[in-house]
Amino acid sequence: MHGRPDRISSAESELRFTGISASAGYAHGPLFRFEAPSAKYVTSASPAIETETLKAAIAKATERLAELVASAAGEAADMLEFQLAMLADDSLSNPALAAIEQGAAADEAWSDALANEIAGYEASEDDYFRARAADLKDIRQQVLDALTSSDSVSAPPGAILTGSDIAPTRFLATDWTQGGGIALSAGSSASHVAMLARSRGVPMVVGLGPLPDQDGIALLDAEHGTLLLGAAGDSVELFQSSAEAFIGRRRKAQDYLRKPAVTASGTPVRVQVNIADPADVDSIDIATCDGVGLMRTEFLFGKPGGLPDEDTQYRAYRKVLEWADGKPVTIRTVDAGGDKPVPGFTVDEGNPFLGLRGIRLSLARPDIFRIQIRALLRAAARGNLKVMFPMIAVPEEYERATALFAEEARALTAAGIAHKQPPLGIMVEVPSAAIAPELFAKAAFFSIGSNDLTQYVMAAARDNAAVAALNSVTNPAVLRLIEAVATFGREHSIPVSLCGDAGGNPASIPYLLKAGLRDLSVVPAQLALAKAAIAEAEA
Amino acid sequence: MSATASAKVEITHAVGLHARPSVKFTKLAKTFPATIEMALAEDGPWIDAKSIVKVMAAKAPKGTVLHLRASGEGASDAVDALVALVTRDFDEAAEGDVHARTA
Numbered sequence: 001m002h003g004r005p006d007r008i009s010s011a012e013s014e015l016r017f018t019g020i021s022a023s024a025g026y027a028h029g030p031l032f033r034f035e036a037p038s039a040k041y042v043t044s045a046s047p048a049i050e051t052e053t054l055k056a057a058i059a060k061a062t063e064r065l066a067e068l069v070a071s072a073a074g075e076a077a078d079m080l081e082f083q084l085a086m087l088a089d090d091s092l093s094n095p096a097l098a099a100i101e102q103g104a105a106a107d108e109a110w111s112d113a114l115a116n117e118i119a120g121y122e123a124s125e126d127d128y129f130r131a132r133a134a135d136l137k138d139i140r141q142q143v144l145d146a147l148t149s150s151d152s153v154s155a156p157p158g159a160i161l162t163g164s165d166i167a168p169t170r171f172l173a174t175d176w177t178q179g180g181g182i183a184l185s186a187g188s189s190a191s192h193v194a195m196l197a198r199s200r201g202v203p204m205v206v207g208l209g210p211l212p213d214q215d216g217i218a219l220l221d222a223e224h225g226t227l228l229l230g231a232a233g234d235s236v237e238l239f240q241s242s243a244e245a246f247i248g249r250r251r252k253a254q255d256y257l258r259k260p261a262v263t264a265s266g267t268p269v270r271v272q273v274n275i276a277d278p279a280d281v282d283s284i285d286i287a288t289c290d291g292v293g294l295m296r297t298e299f300l301f302g303k304p305g306g307l308p309d310e311d312t313q314y315r316a317y318r319k320v321l322e323w324a325d326g327k328p329v330t331i332r333t334v335d336a337g338g339d340k341p342v343p344g345f346t347v348d349e350g351n352p353f354l355g356l357r358g359i360r361l362s363l364a365r366p367d368i369f370r371i372q373i374r375a376l377l378r379a380a381a382r383g384n385l386k387v388m389f390p391m392i393a394v395p396e397e398y399e400r401a402t403a404l405f406a407e408e409a410r411a412l413t414a415a416g417i418a419h420k421q422p423p424l425g426i427m428v429e430v431p432s433a434a435i436a437p438e439l440f441a442k443a444a445f446f447s448i449g450s451n452d453l454t455q456y457v458m459a460a461a462r463d464n465a466a467v468a469a470l471n472s473v474t475n476p477a478v479l480r481l482i483e484a485v486a487t488f489g490r491e492h493s494i495p496v497s498l499c500g501d502a503g504g505n506p507a508s509i510p511y512l513l514k515a516g517l518r519d520l521s522v523v524p525a526q527l528a529l530a531k532a533a534i535a536e537a538e539a
Numbered sequence: 540m541s542a543t544a545s546a547k548v549e550i551t552h553a554v555g556l557h558a559r560p561s562v563k564f565t566k567l568a569k570t571f572p573a574t575i576e577m578a579l580a581e582d583g584p585w586i587d588a589k590s591i592v593k594v595m596a597a598k599a600p601k602g603t604v605l606h607l608r609a610s611g612e613g614a615s616d617a618v619d620a621l622v623a624l625v626t627r628d629f630d631e632a633a634e635g636d637v638h639a640r641t642a
Contacts, residue, residue, distance in 0.1 A: 082558040082591075085565065091592040120596055128554050129598045135558070279553050302600075 013230040017208045018469050021225040022189035025203030026243035027181030031218045031229075032159035034170055041148045043105035051097060054106040057146035062087050064142065068172050079168055079192050083139055092117070092139075107147050114140035131191050138167035155180070160218045160227075162211055168192045176202050181220040183227045185211050207465035224507070225468075249506060249536075253528035257288050261534040263513060269534050272328075272521040274499055278319045284524050291327035291384070293447065293521020294499035295320055297334045297372065301342045307368060313375035321383025328384045330447065330499075330521075332427065333372055333401075335390035337361050353455075358391025358427075363400055373408045380420035388447050392426040395439045402442075427499075429453045434481040437488040446489055447521075450500025454478050473502040474511045486516035497521055506533035513539035542573075544615035545608040547581075552628040555600035560629035565591040567624055571617035575609040588621070 044050055062084065069080045086092055096113035100106060114136060121133040155161055157178035161170075164186045171193045174180070182197060187206035197204040203222030212229070219228040219239045223246055228235060261269045272293030275281060281292075300308040300316060321329050336342040337349075337357025345368060349355035362369040376387050389401050402424050412419040428434050429449030434457075437446065450473050455461055457478050460470035472478070482498070489496035497519035502508040504526030512520065513534070522530045550556055556564065568575050568588045575588040579599055586593040588607065599605060605625060609617045624630070 085591045089592045091590045
């Protein structure tokens with residue numbers, strides 16, 4: 001969980017911390033710790049006075065929030081409106097007021113009431129609702145600050161804010177026009193602040209682990225997720241050149257969005273998009289990409305209403321196929337299990353990443369798998385569909401899955417229902433498939449899932465900050481496997497693409513092209529940057 | 540004399556009844572004099588549809604079927620307006636994928 005400081009030989013006093021990038025970019029400035037201990041509240045011991053004091057503090061916090069709303073726009077304004085609405089709702093303060101009647105002090109009563117609400121959000125299984133706990137903590141702190149009349153000290157311009165986690169209002173009250181960034185020992189890339197930071201272009205790194213209690217200049221590399229303290233000489237120069245390169249890439253990227261991707265040596269590269277929900281395509285212009293390299297189907301399976309029926313699936317697939325307007329759409333059969341549990345489908349396991357997930361689960365539950373297969377066969381008649389299976393480890397899995405497609409196609413023919421047999425490929429993400437691709441030569445195509453391939457080859461999860469540095473797609477062992485798969489595909493006329501996050505990462509793109517890949521699928525937000533990185537690569 | 544109305548509607552908005560939709564939902568509910576309640580199941584528990592604290596605490600994700608009931612003046616107008624808001628995905632485009640899932 002903790003970033004480990006490594007001593008660097010070139011500079012004795014240099015400390016390097018590694019975390020996870022939440023908003024890419026570079027910042028160079030003085031450290032500023034925003035979590036100074038707040039003043040102590042002195043209770044009056046009179047319920048009537050405590051009640052009035054708490055109400056006045058809530059009113060004051062509301063007033064401060066309203067001032068922030070006036071100067072905010074877009075997502076920030078929405079978030080503040082939400083906090084304002086919560087603060088204005090008596091349901092939030094009633095438990096605190098009741099506790100005061102029972103003799104509690106205003107600060108205690110408020111803290112306890114909010115702690116209850118916060119615990120409810122933290123217990124949620126949904127990342128989105130869990131991230132709202134930060135908003136509730138923010139609201140709690142604003143009222144506590146108003147109670148103790150402690151006005152938070154604002155950060156100097158260009159500062160790098162450090163602490164365990166940062167409140168959205170703190171982010172909004174900070175002047176980012178002179179640069180600056182955020183370096184958190186804990187935090188989450190799904191928080192409101194992380195979203196705000198991405199939309200405003202403020203560099204932010206989370207999960208750095210305990211940071212030393214020191215002042216001075218820090219270098220924040222939020223492209224790779226590192227914080228450097230006491231840096232000198234070469235490290236500073238390297239940082240500056242990386243920062244300049246990053247800014248240059250950002251600026252140029254937009255020019256590349258509408259052009260087909262071509263390397264500096266003139267080699268064309270196909271760039272497709274990864275989508276997680278059919279609604280994603282509403283904000284993508286099909287002209288800017290070469291199709292969908294990965295359409296996930298887990299979104300259909302995580303609903304409280306139970307598992308999806310055939311028509312629901314068919315409509316979702318058809319929507320994306322029609323949007324793609326003849327360009328290929330590669331749909332992955334459900335990849336539940338691992339970090340994607342589905343009630344009523346996945347099983348509880350001690351080690352889910354090595355358990356019943358992906359195609360293993362689908363083959364274990366043919367009743368559920370056949371419904372998805374029928375929906376895919378019917379959708380295939382409506383566009384340029386390709387289907388791939390996740391987590392293929394042995395050829396038998398591919399054969400069993402294709403046999404199910406053949407059976408369901410015959411049943412649809414017998415029933416007179418329009419359908420088409422799509423090309424069936426495999427995800428190459430289990431090391432066994434990457435090491436011995438010849439066993440899978442019957443597959444219509446290979447799609448390298450670099451996220452899982454990397455974590456299985458390196459035995460390191462990427463969402464665990466303590467080992468995230470090991471989870472590197474550019475490790476020679478991972479690259480060698482990717483190159484072997486690309487070479488095998490070329491020699492045997494099996495198309496090979498890559499759909500992991502590495503495909504959209506400008507830092508890894510040159511390595512992937514060098515390994516022989518000419519087909520990458522990236523998250524829509526990385527489309528422009530990926531095309532720009534390809535244009536600069538020699539391949 | 541006191542009118543009652545009820546309806547159910549599926550949440551189709553990408554991230555469910557989250558912060559911004561909840562603000563819109565409770566603001567709209569508050570424009571009606573009727574008592575309005577919502578629940579995630581037919582048999583409750585029923586919560587005050589005008590309280591954002593309670594509505595958010597229900598943590599209704601995409602795909603949830605929302606049950607609404609109202610009583611008092613303008614009850615059926617209130618239910619109709621809220622159902623329409625949910626059906627229109629709260630008048631906002633989908634936020635896209637907020638989860639960084641592994642490929």
